[in-house]
Amino acid sequence: MNNLEHINCPICEGDETELLFNKHSLSVVACKQCRLRYVNPRVSRHTLEENYVETYYPPEKVKRIHTDTMEWLQMAERLAELEAQLPSKGHLLDVGCGIGTFLHLAQENGWQPYGIDPSRSGIAFAQEIHQLDVRCGDIFDANFPTAHFDAITAYHVLEHISELNPFLAEIRRILKPPGDEKKAGKLVIEVPNGGSLQSRLQKADWPYVHPQDHLYYFSARSLPKLLRKHGFHHITLGRPRRVSPKIGLRFALRQAATAMLVRFHLGTVIRVYAS
Ligand SMILES: [Zn+2]
8 A cells, every 4th residue: 555654652652562453454563661553654635635625524424414313312412411511602623524413503502603624615514504603624733712712522533543642732732721610621532442342343344444534443541631731631531322312222221231341431432521
């Protein structure tokens, strides 16, 4: 494969790894020092961005997402948990806001929403349909003011970010600083759980293993470690809940099973709140 780059572990900077498995001609390794699982070597940043930007929200997909009940239920679930963590509403930035469903709900609930996403079609939809203040690009292009946001959310974004440490340093800069606990800004990160039961059982066959653009497979241990490196010291794990348009006994049982897995950090995703 062309355009591959070798990286040191983005958490501890170590370069001793063990091979976990190969998929699509790429290797997923574990850092011997801190156990972060990541793709190494990986597709270089330039190639990655070219591939990502206009394939994630092709125009015909945008309408389908917008009318999908699951999309709305999922975004409402995310917002409800954020509001339980942070009762006062203020400036909210959603990194990777896609077509803007989450920000639209947040705005209805009294937040002042901002969004950023590399997808032109996603951003155009969020502007036209939801009239949101959103920009196309990455977080560095936006150049937001220092200590500005009360909350920054990044759902299923971090595993795509090649410049992981500069990205988190920029988030830390634009989020209100810790100190006065009532005013401290809150960062919410959700990623596929590389330590989930499903990933342990399925290894390379786990559907989230997509080494071209899912560059890291964080766990409930490695993600807090990375955040502490960037000055986040108050870190708690969220309890993402399963949602469904159909409720009944079958759903209740599946929801209970999900809740049990999440409790032991074995759920499909991990969500952390950090300040
Ligand atoms: Zn490491």
